[in-house]
Amino acid sequence: MFRYTLRRLPSAVVVLFVASVVIFFILRLAPGDPAAALAGPDASTATVQAIRHQLGLDQPLITQYLIWLRGILSGDLGNSYILHAPIAQLISESLMNTTELAIGALVFAIVGGGLIGYFQGIAKRRASQATLSALTSFGIAIPTYVTGVLLILLFAVGWRVLPAGGIGPGIRDFSLGWQYLLMPAIALSLPTGATIARFLSASMRQTLDQDFVQTGIAKGIRPSRLMIGHVVPNSLPPVLTVLGIQIGQLFGGAIIVETIFAWPGIGQLLLQAVTGRDYLLTQDLLLIAVLVFIVVQLITDIVDAAMDPRIRLERA
Template identity: 60%
Template sequence: MLRYALRRLPSALLVLLVASVLVFGVLRLAPGDPAVVLAGPDASPATVAEVRASLGLDSPLPAQYWTWLTGVLTGDLGTSFILGAPIATLIGHGLGNTLELTVAALLLAVAGGGAAGFALGTARRPAVRGLLGGAVNLALAVPPYATGVLLVLVFAVALPVLPASGHESLLADPVIGAQYLLLPAVCLALPTGAVLARFLATALRRAEQEDYVRTGHGKGLPRRHLLARHVLPGALPPVVTVLGIQTGQLLGGAIVVEAVYAWPGLGQLLLQAVLGRDYLLVQDLLLFAVAVFVVLQTLTDLVQARLDPRVRMGGAG
């Protein structure tokens, strides 16, 4: 397993390097100038040039990229152009709130999606399969911003039982914090849970058609025993891969959900940085998101290799 993990390391580092180049380059193609934003619309060209020089934006692009990359590698993320605070502090504060939201959403997605997928994949009645399949497709089809508004209208306006927006730390007040957390976590969990449910249902049906399962049926073994001991373990490896990908994509969905519910996480911070043309903060946030996705994908591959030795054997070739 250690050798398999070490073989994955070079490709992960290459992905991060390519991502850093793309993030840096694409941002420079976007319209707008942070020097103009900071100097103000009525600033003279000399003032804008002075601000641009103070930010280091008058240097050649390769020099700007190298300065940023070496800073990231040494842990010096720099200072936000717009907010005027150390970027490491801003990311650290927003990361805690985003982790709180994404972990809660992930738990809800695994629990709800796992239960729905197992029921959908093992149900024998067409009416039950149709009802569950329709619910899963609906959760997958409706975008998070529409789901978020609908949840607010129902549970914060029509039935005022939960707050419409805001945040309270679970550590400070678990009861109030859970009330603020529930709606955004459900909104973020619905599409991820729906994807997991569909893949799990498909994997269960495929596993149930394997010869060893049919042999078990022929020997008179109870279906419940076969599902628990053979069908479900055989269906888990591809679902684990999907779970790893979806966990990474929760960060992207958190941007929309945090905007709907005014959740002070990395999504809100990224939106603020983009609107302010804060190149350095946007670069650090995007590269951090890519790094998290790469780490999650690598861990997912390791878990899948543990569940299915054929993965390690294929990687050895």
């Protein structure tokens, strides 16, 4: 298992390096000049050039990239152009808030999607299957910004039982913080939960057709024990694979959800960085998003290999 993990690390490092190159140079293709934006519309050419020199934007692109890469490797992320604060501090504060939101959404997605997928997988009536399939289709098809607005209109404006936005005290006082977390976590969890339900139900149907299930039934094993002890565990590997992808996509969906619910996380910070043409902050945030996705995928592959030794043998 340890050797399998070591074999996966070089490819992860290569992907991260390529992503850093793409992120850096793609941002330079975007229209607009950060120095001109900081200087203001009435600034002179000399003022703009001075700001460009101060920010290091007058240096060759390869030099700028190497300076940025050296800063990342040394742990010095620099300062934000527009927020005038250390980027490491901004990211750490925002990342904690986004992680709190992502964990809440992931819990809803796994519990809700797992239950729906389980009952859809064992359902024998067409009406039950059609109803559960419609629920998952609804969760996948409805955009998160529509779900977020509907939740606000229903629970914050209509019934007035939950706050419309903000983060509140967060995990410091969870007895109150959960009220702020509930709606954005539900809105963010619906596409992931629906996807988990779809894959779990399809995987369970395939597993139910396997010979060992029929053998268990013939031996008189209780259906509940057979499902929980054998069918579900053997149906999990493809679900875990898609779950790893969905966890990475949670951070992408968090940008929209955090904007709707005024949640001060990575999404809000990235929006400020992009609109303010803050190259350094935008680069760091995008690279962190790629890093999170790579780490999650690596963990997912390791868990898959631990559950199914055939994966380790195939990739040996």
